[in-house]
Amino acid sequence: MKRIPDEKCASVCGLFCGACPSFPEECHGCLSDYVREGCRECKNGFRKCASNHTVARCCERIEFPCQKLEKFSKYPVINGICNHANVISDLKRMKDIGILSWLKEQVDEFTCPECGELISWFDRNSHVCSKQK
Ligand code: SF4
Ligand code: SF4
Structure with a gap:
């Protein structure tokens, strides 16, 4: 069954x-009970920091955006794409319009209008629509 992104997909780091x-x-998703190993450890410490300060996401902290998040937003660059590039502006947007409205914007932005599939960060310029295969 197709899984619809929910609030757990609005990650701690944006x-x-x-x-x-x-x-x-x-x-x-980052806030779910089923998190992929690499992110479960969250070696940048965003999950731990949020948990220690009893907030769900970085944008709820007075220090937001911290230096660690600034640095995180600049790497990695894979095939010319940095999927972290918008974390700070996205966290600001979450704060401004609320998580559910932000999620809707993101789902709209990353859904192929033809086949309705979610397109990954790295495939935005190379998505092959399943309807056109
Ligand atoms: S592995 Fe992907 S989906 Fe899972 S928490 Fe990390 S960024 Fe989110
Ligand atoms: S880097 Fe950490 S905070 Fe960001 S999505 Fe992965 S687990 Fe969540």
């Missing part, structure tokens, strides 16, 4: 997990 290549087969 990513839209619905556009992650691991969603939904290997991961159901």
Whole structure:
């Protein structure tokens, strides 16, 4: 069954997990109970920091955006695409319009209008629509 991205896909650090290549087969989103190993450890410490300060996401902290998040937004660059590039502006947007409205915007942005499939960050310029295969 097709999995619809929910609030758990509005990640602690500002990513839209619905556009992650691991969603939904290997991961159901940063705030879910089924998180892919690499992100479960969250080596940048965003999950731990949020939990220590009893907030759900970085944008709820007074220090937002911290230096760690600034640095995170600049890497990695894979095939010319940095999927972290918008984390700060996206967290600001979540704060401004609310998580559900932000999620709707993201789902609209990353859904192929033809086949209705979610397109990964890395496939936005190379998506092959299943209707046109
Ligand atoms: S692997 Fe990380 S970025 Fe991808 S869906 Fe899971 S928590 Fe989100
Ligand atoms: S890097 Fe950390 S906070 Fe960001 S999506 Fe992955 S687990 Fe969540």
